[in-house]
Amino acid sequence: MQIPRSFPAVVLFALLIGSSLAAAQSMMDQVDLSTPTFTSAEMTRDDVAALLTRVASGVPIDLAGKRLNGLDLSGLNFYRANLRGAYLNNADLRGANLEGAILDQAWALRANFSQARLIGASLVSAQMRDANFVGANLSGARVTADMTGARLNGANLTGADLSADMKNQSMGLMRAVLSSADLTGADLSDARLSRVKMEFAKLRGANLSGADLMMAELAGADLTGANVAGAIFDRADVASTKLIDLIGVDQAVDLEKARNLDRALLR
Incomplete structure (x- = not known):
C-alpha cells in the first residue's frame, strides 16, 4: 500500500487503528517522516506549561493530536x-509526570522519556521506535506500542500489561513490540508479556519473576542472568x-514447554 506524502494524518490514524500493529509498522515504512506533521511543533514549551497549570484544579489537559515534535x-x-494521537517525535520528556496519561496512537519516535513517571499510562498502538525509557516507571501501564530498538535499561514495568489483546483481534493482533530493545536490568516482575515480540x-x-511469557517471541534474545522464578514460558x-546463568530457573513454569528449547543457548 503506497501512501502519498500528502496523505491526511487523520485518515492514516484511522487506518492504523483498524489494522494490526504489524500492518501499521509496514505502513509506517511508507510515511514521509520528514514532513512538518512529524517534525514541527505548533506550540512552545511555555504554551504547554501554561495549559498544564490547570492540572492543579483537577482538570486533565487535552493535547490530543497536537504537534509537539522536538519540544x-x-x-x-x-x-x-x-x-x-499527539506528535512527540524527538521530544524531551525527561522526568515528566505522565501518570495515568493517554498516549494511544501517539507518535514518539526517538522521544526521551528517561526517568519519566508513566504509572498506569495507556500506550496503545503508539509508535515509539528508538525512544529512551531509561529508568522510567511504567508500572501498571497498558502497552501495545512499537518500541523496536528502544532503551528501557533499568525501567520499572512491574505489573505492566504488554500482552496481546485477544478480545480485539478484528483489529489485528495488538501487542507490544520490543524487538532489539534494551531492557538490561529492567524490572518486569509480574508483567503480562504473552505473545509480546x-x-x-x-x-x-x-x-522476570512471575512474568507471563506464554507464546512470547524471544528468538535471539539475551536473558543472561535474568531472574525467571515463577515466570511462565x-x-x-x-x-x-x-x-545462561538464570536465577530461579528451577522455579520457572513450563520452561520445558517452550518452543525450540533444543535450539536455545544454555549453560
Whole structure:
C-alpha cells in the first residue's frame, strides 16, 4: 500500500487503528517522516506549561493530536493528560509526570522519556521506535506500542500489561513490540508479556519473576542472568535465546514447554 506524502494524518490514524500493529509498522515504512506533521511543533514549551497549570484544579489537559515534535517538555506535569494521537517525535520528556496519561496512537519516535513517571499510562498502538525509557516507571501501564530498538535499561514495568489483546483481534493482533530493545536490568516482575515480540531484545539481569511469557517471541534474545522464578514460558519461542546463568530457573513454569528449547543457548 503506497501512501502519498500528502496523505491526511487523520485518515492514516484511522487506518492504523483498524489494522494490526504489524500492518501499521509496514505502513509506517511508507510515511514521509520528514514532513512538518512529524517534525514541527505548533506550540512552545511555555504554551504547554501554561495549559498544564490547570492540572492543579483537577482538570486533565487535552493535547490530543497536537504537534509537539522536538519540544523540551522535561519535568512537566502531564498527569492524566490526553495525548492521544499527539506528535512527540524527538521530544524531551525527561522526568515528566505522565501518570495515568493517554498516549494511544501517539507518535514518539526517538522521544526521551528517561526517568519519566508513566504509572498506569495507556500506550496503545503508539509508535515509539528508538525512544529512551531509561529508568522510567511504567508500572501498571497498558502497552501495545512499537518500541523496536528502544532503551528501557533499568525501567520499572512491574505489573505492566504488554500482552496481546485477544478480545480485539478484528483489529489485528495488538501487542507490544520490543524487538532489539534494551531492557538490561529492567524490572518486569509480574508483567503480562504473552505473545509480546521481543526478538533479539537485551534482558540481561532483568527481573522476570512471575512474568507471563506464554507464546512470547524471544528468538535471539539475551536473558543472561535474568531472574525467571515463577515466570511462565509455555510455548514461548526461545530459538537461539541466551538462557545462561538464570536465577530461579528451577522455579520457572513450563520452561520445558517452550518452543525450540533444543535450539536455545544454555549453560
